[in-house]
Amino acid sequence: MQKLPGFRDFLPDDCAVRNYIFARWREVARRYGFVEWEGPILEPTELYKKKSGSEIVDQLFNFTDKGEREVAMRPELTPTLARVVAAHEREFKKPLKWFSIGRFFRFEKQQRGRLREHFQLNCDIVGESSVAADAELVALVVDLLRDFALTEEDFVVRLSSRDVWLAFLANKIKAFNEPELRRFFEIVDKIDRQEETKTAELLQPFSTSIDEIRDWVKSTRDFLLNPKTDRSQFEGTTLGKIHELLHDHLGPRHIGPYLDVDFTVVRGLAYYTGIVFEVFDRKKKLRAIAGGGRYDNLIRQLSGGGVSMPALGFAMGDVVIGDLINEVPRARLQMHNETQKDLWIQIYAVIAKEERRPDALAQIQLLRDAGYRVDYPLRPEKVGKQFQTAEQLGATFAVVFGDEWPQLKVKKFSTRQETLIPHDQLLNHLPRPE
């Protein structure tokens, strides 16, 4: 029998990689004062329709359960966050800084970087509208990637904003509605891929041109990236806020080299209300590594108006980051070293004489109680084969129970050095467990 298409088995090597990614995610999110939470994998289908409309249902693993409920395996975490925050918001001091690591599902054609089941880190700040919160989230996404030994040569965070486009359009046409706005963002998204005559035609209702958009994108980027820009004329506007974000809040953290401003990033602009960002590998070989932004209206919308709170967040999947780590030798090496620690034991008890097995078992129990990872042969085996197994399992030491009893022969594999130690002194002679 086969596994389902788009699903993965994590054999021990793969699971160690997954655990390494989770451990880095968890560690860095905590450094930022984020606390972990989690929701169910199954939710009422309605929860997803509420956010994204009924078209999302095409990509859901959804069904009617045995209690006649319409249910769906979660495709994303934000609706659950809104549900949980709406139910519990009074129990917590704001802002909430929450992260979650879990599994998500979507019924899609599988391709590189995109599977039907994947793991995702979600980080959200709820209840804070300041630019400082935007900065905290952008800094976090950068440090999450740096912690994998990735550098500014490997990835870039591209910042954009829905509000800036609104300001741009406000100068062009008097009023525009959501559908028009979506249409406009679709044009911008394809501006470098679609035939120019076609784009020009589509842009007519918006009283602008390809050249004007390109010029504006470039000049706005220059304005925003320059720390010396005089922003007094933009005080209080969205452009002013992004400049403040970049230079007052991110500048002191020295993460400028990881950032770019690119207003052709429009994915999800219909959904977000403020800044948006996407993280890409510099070589642009892979899909987006992470993406997020500010969604100030979503909690109100998803809670049916029950709770209204500003919020922002991002998600990072395990698949693309795994691909990028494998592309970057420095990052791959760090991962390799860390995963070996997960997979390898520390001590192998070699039972050279079968009548020493009870003594070996007693000693193994003591070693494990002290926190060492210990393995031993479950059936009689030749000593040579036992040493071979010890090395295959990555053991640092072999402890031999044989003729030397009541002494033990301790062999350190890295130096091939052998020492005789009284059996009741073994713990004192070993380095502390890792």
Add this chain to the structure above:
Amino acid sequence: MQKLPGFRDFLPDDCAVRNYIFARWREVARRYGFVEWEGPILEPTELYKKKSGSEIVDQLFNFTDKGEREVAMRPELTPTLARVVAAHEREFKKPLKWFSIGRFFRFEKQQRGRLREHFQLNCDIVGESSVAADAELVALVVDLLRDFALTEEDFVVRLSSRDVWLAFLANKIKAFNEPELRRFFEIVDKIDRQEETKTAELLQPFSTSIDEIRDWVKSTRDFLLNPKTDRSQFEGTTLGKIHELLHDHLGPRHIGPYLDVDFTVVRGLAYYTGIVFEVFDRKKKLRAIAGGGRYDNLIRQLSGGGVSMPALGFAMGDVVIGDLINEVPRARLQMHNETQKDLWIQIYAVIAKEERRPDALAQIQLLRDAGYRVDYPLRPEKVGKQFQTAEQLGATFAVVFGDEWPQLKVKKFSTRQETLIPHDQLLNHLPRPE
């Protein structure tokens, strides 16, 4: 909108408890030389029918996916293990010692200790038929619980065996088939709950009586638990093997006080082929904490005859162990202390003067890079309120950016002691991050 019945939201406190349980599970399984693996949450429904017959489908979250596949959210891990082992067995040295921590689903009425979605630790040894492997698994389940600061006063592992019953019955009736055997196990299971006349009647075809069964259960227990029993007459039999398991393999590990022999444990005997064990709290207030045993035929059966390997394993859910920890003050205290480490930050940066914010941000970045958990106010706030937040977040230190600049005032909350430190010397004055 509500969550689905039988599903849980893990708010940060709950998630810290869950992480604590996972961390202990992972740590102890690794001490035993087990490596972690994981499978998909969705599998072909057929995989579960193959093992347990079509009746299992009643308790599945199963459905037809958009690719017309019959799929099910996994109710247990063993069928996936068999699928994975059958596909990859040549890649690994035997025995495999594998563990997995994941989510499982069953459509059942929710009640204490039993939900529709729960987490489970699974530990399995594949490719080893020796009694030593049985012992390794029983010792592991004991140490998993001891690691939660639970003792022999809190829980007991009850050992049983299908083979011993087969031997008992072989003396009573000439031949018996699987359905008869199941019927017999059902009678034994209810022997203390069903009316005696009814039980006596049901036992007639098996040529035995209630008293005979009770006597046999008691005398066999006495025989097995006594280390001095002369087992020579049972050499090679199942009883002999269990005596060897208890005294040669578990005796040296000093875990006798955690064990009992109880052949009225018959749950799942139809499924297992050798020893079976269930772990219960001593007060018998809760459901089984863990259960498992040897299932030598299952991999062959599930792989359609492709691969045949002896195997044994057990599962432990997160719900009942959580309940038991909460019942035992010693265990609850250990959990409390550990979960605080997950939830609390180490340093709070108090921004006493707003113009020091950029300096604070630079310092916060350095502290986080060094591995500290640091938080700070995202908007201007009164100093008193910032100190209050620092204490609520569990901070060990507050670092004040204010009039003292370029010095920092560092306050240690436990001693209320305040020190002035040059801002570029801060890292040298703090204890290492936890």
